Amino acid sequence: MIVCLQELVELVHRGNQSVWLKIMDLFSSTIGLMLEWDLKSLLLFLSVFIITADYIKNRRPLSFPPGPPGLPILGNIFTVDVGRPHESFSKLAAEYGDLYSLRFGQRWTVVLNGHKALKEALVTKGDSVVDRPHLPLQDEIAKGLGVIFSNGANWTEQRRFALSTLRYFGFGKKSLEPVILNEFAHCAEELKRFKGEPLDPHLIINNTVSNIICHLVFGHRFNYGDKKFKKLMLLFDRALQIEASIWAQLYNSFTLIMRCLPGPHKTLQHIWREVQDFIGEELKEHKKSWDPSDARDYIDFYLTEIQKTKGQEGSTFDEENLIMCVLDLFVAGSETTSTTLRWAFLYMAKYPEIQEKVQAEIHKVIGKSRPPCMEDRAELPYTDAVIHEVQRIGNIVPLSLPHATNKDVQLGGFTIPKGVLIIPNLTSVLFDEKEWETPHAFNPGHFLNKDGKFVKRGAFIPFSAGKRLCLGENLARMELFLFFTSFMQHFSFSMPAGVEPVLDYRAGLTLAPKPYKICVQASSEK
Numbered sequence: 045m046i047v048c049l050q051e052l053v054e055l056v057h058r059g060n061q062s063v064w065l066k067i068m069d070l071f072s073s074t075i076g077l078m079l080e081w082d083l084k085s086l087l088l089f090l091s092v093f094i095i096t097a098d099y100i101k102n103r104r105p106l107s108f109p110p111g112p113p114g115l116p117i118l119g120n121i122f123t124v125d126v127g128r129p130h131e132s133f134s135k136l137a138a139e140y141g142d143l144y145s146l147r148f149g150q151r152w153t154v155v156l157n158g159h160k161a162l163k164e165a166l167v168t169k170g171d172s173v174v175d176r177p178h179l180p181l182q183d184e185i186a187k188g189l190g191v192i193f194s195n196g197a198n199w200t201e202q203r204r205f206a207l208s209t210l211r212y213f214g215f216g217k218k219s220l221e222p223v224i225l226n227e228f229a230h231c232a233e234e235l236k237r238f239k240g241e242p243l244d245p246h247l248i249i250n251n252t253v254s255n256i257i258c259h260l261v262f263g264h265r266f267n268y269g270d271k272k273f274k275k276l277m278l279l280f281d282r283a284l285q286i287e288a289s290i291w292a293q294l295y296n297s298f299t300l301i302m303r304c305l306p307g308p309h310k311t312l313q314h315i316w317r318e319v320q321d322f323i324g325e326e327l328k329e330h331k332k333s334w335d336p337s338d339a340r341d342y343i344d345f346y347l348t349e350i351q352k353t354k355g356q357e358g359s360t361f362d363e364e365n366l367i368m369c370v371l372d373l374f375v376a377g378s379e380t381t382s383t384t385l386r387w388a389f390l391y392m393a394k395y396p397e398i399q400e401k402v403q404a405e406i407h408k409v410i411g412k413s414r415p416p417c418m419e420d421r422a423e424l425p426y427t428d429a430v431i432h433e434v435q436r437i438g439n440i441v442p443l444s445l446p447h448a449t450n451k452d453v454q455l456g457g458f459t460i461p462k463g464v465l466i467i468p469n470l471t472s473v474l475f476d477e478k479e480w481e482t483p484h485a486f487n488p489g490h491f492l493n494k495d496g497k498f499v500k501r502g503a504f505i506p507f508s509a510g511k512r513l514c515l516g517e518n519l520a521r522m523e524l525f526l527f528f529t530s531f532m533q534h535f536s537f538s539m540p541a542g543v544e545p546v547l548d549y550r551a552g553l554t555l556a557p558k559p560y561k562i563c564v565q566a567s568s569e570k
Contacts, residue, residue, distance in 0.1 A: 104145060105459070107458055107459040108152075108458060108460075109141070109144050109154055109458045111136075111140055111145040111146050111147075112139075112140065112146070114146070118297075119147030119148050120146040120147055120148060121293060121294070124146070126290045127551045128551065129288070129443065130443055130470075133443070133469045133471070134157065134469060134471055136155070137155070137469070137472060142157040142158040142160070142472075143455060143456040148293060149296070151296075151297065152464050153464070153467060154460055154464055154465070154467070156467065156468045157469045158472055158473065159473045159476065159479060159502065161455070162468050162469075162470075162505070162509060164455060165447075165466065166508065167509055167510045169453055169454075170511050170512075172449055172453035173447045173449050174450065174510070174512060175195045175447065175448040175449070176193045176194070176195055176446065176447065176448060176512075177446050177447070177448035178448075179296045179446070180296050180299040181295045181299075181312070181313075185313060187364075189364060189365045189369075190369050190371065191203050191369050191372045193445075197358065198360045198365070202369055203515065205346075206342075206515065207515070209342050209346075210260055210373075210519075212345070213341065215260065215519055218418065220256075220522065221417055221418060221522070223256060223259050224256055225415045225416075225526060227259075228252070228415075230252070230268070231248065231249075231268075232530075232534060232535075234248055234268050235564045240563050240566075241563065242561035242562065244559060245386055245389060245562060245564070246386065247274055248268060249382045249386055250281075250378065250379075250382045251266065251277065252382070253381045253382040253385070253527070254273075254374070254382070257373055257374055257377035257516075259341075261341055261342040261373055261374075262326055262341060263330075263343075263344070276322055280319070283312055283316060283319075284379065284552045284553040284554055285550070285551070285553075286309070286315075287552070288552050288553045289308060291307050291309045291312075292312070294309075320367050320368075323370045326370075327343060327366065327367065331347065334347050342370070346361070346366045350362060350366070372515075373515070376514060377515075377516040380440050380441060381516075381519075381520045381523050381524060381527075383440050383554050384438055384440055384520075385531075386556065388431070388531075389564075390557055390560065391434055391437075391486055391547075392537045393537045393538050394545040395486060398430060399532070399536065401426060402427050403532050405424055405426050405427055406529055406532055409424055412534075412567065416525075416533065417526075424529065425497050425498035427528070429492050429498055430528075432490075432491045432504060433486060433487060435506045436474050436480075438555070439471055439474055439555055440506060441508075441554055443467055444467075444470050444508040445508070445512070446466065447466040447467075448463060448466060449461065449466065473503050473505055474503070476503060479501070480503070535564050535566055535567065536565050536567065537564055537565075538563045540562075540563055543561075
C-alpha cells in the first residue's frame with residue numbers, strides 16, 4: 045500500500061497525463077481489497093457465531109443420557125448408518141449404555157435398548173411416552189389425522205372406534221377364519237399356475253394378506269391380476285423405503301431447505317397422495333350404496349359415525365380422517381404380515397429339515413385335506429415355534445415407530461424432558477444374548493421347553509409394547525398361523541437349482557428380504 049502511494053505521488057509530481065487513470069485504478073483496487081477482507085472477516089465471524097450458538101443451545105444437560113459427539117448444526121445424522129440404523133443403535137448401546145442420546149439437526153433423540161429399558165419406558169411409564177413426535181414430513185402427509193401418527197383425543201377416539209368396529213367384523217375372532225382360509229385358496233390356485241417353476245412371491249403374498257384387511261375395510265377383495273391394486277402395493281413398498289431413508293431424515297431436520305430441493309422426499313408425498321386418492325375412490329363408491337341401517341364394513345360404520353356426530357363439538361369424525369385411518373389400517377394390517385411370510389418361505393428353503401418337521405407335525409395333527417383352525421395351534425407347538433422364530437429373526441420392524449415424551453419423565457436414572465423423540469430399538473431385545481440362547485441363528489428351540497411344548501418369551505416383542513402396541517397384532521397372529529400352516533400343509537418351498545437363499549434384508553421402515561425367486565411345489569406334485 046505504501047509503495048503504491050509513493051508511486052502515485054511521483055506520477056502527480058511529474059504531471060503524467062495518465063495520472064488520473066492510475067488514481068482511479070489504485071482507488072478501485074484498494075476499496076476491493078478492503079471489501080474482500082471485510083467479507084472474509086464477516087463470514088468467519090458468522091461461522092464462529094453459529095457454531096458457538098449451536099453448541100450452547102444443544103449442550104447435553106447434566107441429567108440427560110450420554111451419547112456420541114455430533115457435528116455442528118448436523119448433529120449425529122452421519123453417526124448412524126442409514127442403511128442399517130438398528131445395527132448402529134445396538135453398537136452404540138455397547139459403548140454408551142441402554143439409554144443414550146443423539147441429536148439429528150436441532151432435535152434430541154433418546155434411543156432405548158434392552159428389554160428392561162423398553163419395558164420401563166413403554167409399559168411402566170407408558171403414559172409419559174404415549175405420544176408420536178411431530179415430524180414435518182409425516183405431519184404434511186397425515187396432518188395429525190389417522191390412528192397411527194395422531195395424538196391426544198383424535199388418537200384415543202379413532203383407535204377405540206377402529207378396534208371396536210373391526211372386532212364387530214371378526215377382527216381376531218373365529219368368524220374371520222373362513223375369510224383367511226378362502227383367501228389362501230385363491231393364493232394356492234395362483235401359485236399352482238407356476239407348476240413349480242421359480243416365482244417372485246412378493247406381489248402375490250402382499251395381495252393375499254392385503255385382501256383380508258380389504259374385506260374388513262372395503263367389504264371386498266382384489267383379484268391377483270388387478271393392475272390398479274398391484275400398483276398400490278408397489279407404491280406402499282416404495283414409500284416404506286423412502287420413509288427410512290436419509291432424505292426423510294434430512295427433511296425432518298432441515299425442513300425449510302429441503303422443501304426447496306427435489307428428491308425422494310417429494311416422491312414420498314406424491315405416493316401417499318396417490319394412495320389417498322385410491323381410498324377416496326373407494327369411499328365415493330361406498331357412498332352411492334351406503335345404508336346406515338345395514339353397515340357392510342369399516343367404511344360404512346365410519347360414515348354412520350360421521351352422521352351421528354355431525355355438529356358435535358370436538359368430534360374427530362370426518363371424511364378426511366376416514367381416509368387417513370383406512371391408510372393406516374392398510375399399513376398396520378398387511379405390510380408386516382406379508383413380509384414375515386416372505387421371510388418364512390426363505391427360511392424353509394434354507395432349512396429343509398425344519399420344513400419337513402413342520403409338515404410332518406401338521407399332517408399328523410390336521411391331515412392333508414382338513415383346513416387348519418386357530419384351535420389347532422395348541423397341538424402344533426413346533427409349527428408355532430417356527431412362526432415365532434421367523435418373526436424374531438426376521439426383525440420386521442426393528443425400531444418400532446417413534447414415540448415422544450409428553451412431559452418430563454425419569455428413565456433409567458436420567459431426566460428426559462418433554463418433547464424428546466424416543467426410539468425403541470426392538471432389535472436390541474430380539475437379538476439380546478442375555479435373552480436368547482443363539483440369538484443370531486434360526487432356532488425354533490427358543491420357543492420350546494425340554495418337553496417340546498411351546499413357551500412364551502418375555503423378550504419376544506415384535507409388535508412393540510404398551511399403549512401404542514401394534515393395532516393389527518391380533519389379526520397378524522391369526523393370519524400368520526393360518527396362512528403359514530396352510531402353506532406348509534399343501535406346498536414345499538425350495539430355491540431354484542444352483543441358487544442359495546440370501547438372508548440379507550433390504551432397508552426400509554420394515555426389513556424385507558431382498559427380491560428373490562423361489563420354487564413352490566404342491567404336495568400333490570411331489
